[in-house]
Amino acid sequence: MTGRALPTRFYLQPTLRVARALLGKTLVHDTPAGTTAGRIVEVEAYRGPEDRAAHSYGGHRSARNEVMYGPPGHAYVYFVYGMHHCVNVVCQARGVPEAVLIRALEPLVGEALMRQRRGLADGPAWRLCRGPGTLCQALGITRAENGRDLVRGSLRLLDGPPVPARATARTARIGVAYAGAHAARPWRFVVHASRAVSGPRIRP
DNA sequence: GAATAGATTGTCT
DNA sequence: GACAATCTATTCT
Numbered sequence: 001m002t003g004r005a006l007p008t009r010f011y012l013q014p015t016l017r018v019a020r021a022l023l024g025k026t027l028v029h030d031t032p033a034g035t036t037a038g039r040i041v042e043v044e045a046y047r048g049p050e051d052r053a054a055h056s057y058g059g060h061r062s063a064r065n066e067v068m069y070g071p072p073g074h075a076y077v078y079f080v081y082g083m084h085h086c087v088n089v090v091c092q093a094r095g096v097p098e099a100v101l102i103r104a105l106e107p108l109v110g111e112a113l114m115r116q117r118r119g120l121a122d123g124p125a126w127r128l129c130r131g132p133g134t135l136c137q138a139l140g141i142t143r144a145e146n147g148r149d150l151v152r153g154s155l156r157l158l159d160g161p162p163v164p165a166r167a168t169a170r171t172a173r174i175g176v177a178y179a180g181a182h183a184a185r186p187w188r189f190v191v192h193a194s195r196a197v198s199g200p201r202i203r204p
Numbered sequence: 205g206a207a208t209a210g211a212t213t214g215t216c217t
Numbered sequence: 218g219a220c221a222a223t224c225t226a227t228t229c230t
Contacts, residue, residue, distance in 0.1 A: 044222070053222070064215065081223045082212030088222085101222060133223050175222055198223095200205085 001028045001037050001109050003158035005151050011072035015091045015098040019045040020189050022089070022100060024163040026108060029139040030154040034113045036139045038105025038129050039160065041194040044173045045187040046088070048098045053179035056097030067147045068097035075155055077136070077146040084133030087141050089150060089157065103174070103188070105129035106196045107138070114138040126195040163191055169202050 003026065011018055028037040046054040055065040055078070067076040068090055076088040076099050088099040107114055107125050114128045115121055118138050129135035136142070141155065148155045170186040177183055192202045 046222075055222080060216095062215080078222085079214060080221055082214075082221085084223050086222060103222090131223070173222075178221085 001026075001030075001035050001158070003160075006073070006157045006159055008071075008073045008151055011089065011091045012093065013091075015045050015047055015100065016187065018089070018091050019043045019100045019187070020168070021162070022102070022157075023168060023189055023191055025160045026158040027087075027102060027105060027135075027139070028109070028156055028158060029141060029145075031140050033140065034110055036110035036113055037108045038135065038139070039108055040102060040104075041106055041191040042102075042104035042197045043189050044101045044103060045189075046099050046101060047187070048092075048096060051179075051185075052182040053173060053176035054097070054099075059097075061097070065097065068099055069095055070147065073149065073151045073157075075141075075145055075148045075150055077141060077143050079143060080133075085136040085142055086132040087136055087145070101132060102135065103132045104190075104194070104196045104198050105135050105138075106194055113140075124195070130196050131198040167191055167193060171202065174199060 022040050022043050025040050049059045056068050071094050074090045076090050088101045091098045107128050129138045145155050150157045169190050169192040171188045172184050173188045190197045
């Protein structure tokens with residue numbers, strides 16, 4: 001899969017802007033088993049020490065979230081609920097722990113390999129990367145990918161046509177009820193017409 | 205279509 | 218020992 005990689009400066013824009021701009025871009029993963037790629041249709045922004053829903057809330061820093069404090073344009077991959085991986089894009093300069101969680105993709109390349117990894121021989125393609133855990137499974141993303149450079153590595157983000165504002169929607173983030181008032185912030189961005197978006201369908 | 209339960213383990217208190 | 222930036226199957230309506 002070829003195409004222009006998003007440059008490092010892309011990830012230095014305000015994190016909410018990066019999240020919105022990631023809609024329509026392409027996430028690619030080259031592995032020995034083959035290449036898989038998809039178009040981003042759902043993301044969430046996580047904003048550093050003041051954001052109670054973020055792993056970096058209160059300036060928390062540990063082996064798990066260390067990559068959030070590293071350079072922009074790198075992958076932060078973590079393991080949740082004892083069985084799923086989630087992939088984020090680190091934003092902002094070193095020392096500023098903000099990131100965008102990639103929550104859903106529309107499959108573009110390697111559908112057969114995605115089906116094999118997901119154990120879904122049948123069914124619609126839009127179910128293959130619907131949700132942050134399933135897209136990591138479909139693309140073969142694990143903690144081995146934590147800290148990878150998304151500008152040059154085998155796991156990377158390519159530019160793509162912008163999605164018009166009327167095709168997008170903003171909502172509260174998913175699965176962060178514990179974050180109190182911060183849970184209501186409209187920091188999730190979706191391409192509302194896409195069936196690959198997780199959760200209930202969103203009205204245009 | 206919506207609501208709920210169960211799976212399963214790394215991480216932090 | 219509690220809980221998590223989740224997913225799927227099942228049981229409703």
